[in-house]
Amino acid sequence: MDIVSTDLTYKKRSAQNKKNRRGDSMENAIEATHYQGSMSAVQHAKRMATKNKGQLPTAHELFLKTHFKEVFGKGTVPTNTKAQHIAEAYQKKVEEASTQEIRKSPNELYWETVGGRNKKGRVKGLGQGVELYYGNRKGSDSKSSQQYTSSILSQMQDQVEQRVEQRVQAMRSEMEVEMKARLAEIERRNQERYEEMMRQFFNNNPCSNIPHQHRDPTNDPGSGGAGQGTPDVA
The missing domain is CATH 1.20.5 (Single alpha-helices involved in coiled-coils or other helix-helix interfaces)
Structure with missing residues (x-):
């Protein structure tokens, strides 16, 4: 109790911890890093594959699962601004590939979106799930880490x-x-x-059943043979 009441260092640390726990402070707002909870990214990927008849989700789908969530009244909410930027950049990559008719897999497009592996050999947004899509490249140099290699x-x-x-x-x-x-x-x-x-x-039209009448030109007064066939008058 003496420490609590007199130690200034302890008081300062205690006040900082309160701000960190609250997280919604306007002075020290803290953004979450992911929404995957106690489950690892690999466990999430396996669960998603089980629900999808064994089909492994793409790297971007796993990223969305662990970095976005549905919030009542707000819709789909990202964990932080970085996650929002990655999602928007990926969508832009997909649209460009479609417009230019470039055939690339979703995993390759995600790799290009986040810039491949960082210096620690990690890929943003995937955690341990990186091995499912890009293999295990721990300890690789920066040059090789930028080369796309699917698992x-x-x-x-x-x-x-x-x-x-x-x-x-x-x-x-x-x-x-x-x-x-x-x-x-x-x-x-x-x-x-x-x-x-x-x-x-x-066949059923009555007009079509009337036989065509042929005239003798010698009996036609208007023809050139007028008077022919009539007896001479004395």
């Missing part, structure tokens, strides 16, 4: 995604051919029905 698991996932995309493209092509064939068949049948309707129309 074996990530490579397998990219291969599966590429095969799925190729299959989808093949199915689309097959569907287009089939649709064209169906449209051609429908057009042919419509043409046959039209021709059949026209035949029935002419």
Whole structure:
């Protein structure tokens, strides 16, 4: 109690700890670093994969899971301004790749967004989950840390995604051919029905049953053979 009441260093430290615990102080606002709780990023990735039929989430999806959360009345809220900037920069990367028709995996785009590994061999926003996407490169120099190298698991996932995309493209092509064939068949049948309707129309039209009368030009007063075939008058 004597220390609490008399030690100035203790009082200063106690006041600072109160501000740190409160976190919402206007004088010393503290931003959270992540929203993953007591679970590691790897555990979150495994749980997400379990819910998605074994499909490993992309690096960016894992980042969003551990750095954003839904808040009632506010929507999706980032942990801090850095997380917001990373999310916006990644979305811009995706749009640029789509506009320029550049084929890159989501994990590679995320790698470029955060600038690869830092000096400690870490990738921003992934924590221990970095090994799931970019392998274990602890102790690598700064030059090699900037080179994109996907992990074996990530490579397998990219291969599966590429095969799925190729299959989808093949199915689309097959569907287009089939649709064209169906449209051609429908057009042919419509043409046959039209021709059949026209035949029935002419066959059932009374005007079409009147025989055409042929006139003898010698009996036509207006023809060049006027007077022919009439007896001479004495």
